[in-house]
Amino acid sequence: MRRRFGQALRIGVSNAGITLVKTSRWGADRAAVVAEHAVADGASGPQVADALRALLAGGSWSRWPASVVVADDLARMWQVTPPPGAARMADLEAAAALRFQQLYGEPASGWQVAGSWDPSRAFTAAALPRHLHDALTGAAAEHRLALVEVVPQFIAGWNRWCHLVAPDAWYGLVHDGVLTFGIPENAGLGAVRAAQVPAGADARWLEAHAAREALRLGVAAPARLQLSGQVPDAWLSGGLTVLGETLAGWTAGAALAATGSRA
Structure with missing residues (x-):
């Protein structure tokens, strides 16, 4: 398929299957579902590789830019405090691996780890199973x-919208x-x-849930919420801001x- 300027691919990966979406920065159809492929036994490396090959076999996608968004339940995310005097990337990577081991009780060697590396303050790290990443x-x-x-879903949403999140607000992704x-x-x-919704x-449940999470974390409750994704209509009141469009009628895989996407 001939690629026009501004077009790209988005690939959603979950335990249920893989979805291929084509996006465009221009024109009326900003995003369109190309195909979906169910995965019978979960997102193992071979299953995912075969499903992705099946999706891509139907078109000529050579040299198309593609972003892979992986469901959060297939990933891990955690906070890392850099060690005192950390100056090298190796120091930060070692701190992330140590914290991973402490939290999950296994070495990080079987996971592909990335992070918003920062030697001066706590930062977020995320990991995908190495077999899944390699597939x-x-x-x-x-x-x-x-x-x-190749990024977990929440990080994809955060990277897209974080510059719009107000200092007194929390960002949320609904999926x-x-x-x-x-x-x-x-x-x-x-x-x-x-949390499961x-x-x-x-809207009252949403406000109470945010207040409970603030108490658990020992921080001030947000003055407002800024949400993206599949935001329920029942929440569209009060201090809630919806970031981006809610894609009505799309499957969970397509929304993933x-x-x-900036299309």
Whole structure:
């Protein structure tokens, strides 16, 4: 398929399947679902590689820029405090690996780790299983995609909208019945908190939930919330701001793939 200026691919990966979305910075159709492929036994490396090959086989995507967004339940995210006197990247990577081991009880060697590395203050790190990361990058290379990033969904949303988050606000991503808060800290991302949204949750539930999370974290409750993703209509009141469009009628897989898109 001939690529026009401003077009790109978004690939959503979850335990349910893989979705391919084509985006465009110009024109009426800013985002369109190309194809979806179910995964029967979860997102193992071979399953994901085969599913991605099946999706890409239907078109000529050589040299298309592509971003892969991985469901948060396949990833891990945590806060890292840099050691005193840290000056090298190796020091920060070692601190992230040590904290990973403490939190999850396993070495980080089986995970692909990235972070907003900062030697002067606490920073956020994220990791994907190495077998999953390698399967995705390998299949993308076979089809000569210009791979931009492989990123957990929440980080994709945060990277897209963090510059618009007010100092007194919290950012939140709503996807497939889960609300994930990102609490800003020192001009960066502090704690990340995810919770299942109960059936029928309204704006009062949202306000109370944010207040409870603030108490758990020992921080001030947000003056307002700025949310992206599949925001329920029942929440559209009070101090809530919706960032971006809620893609009505899209499957969870398609919404996952589109997270963070600037199209």
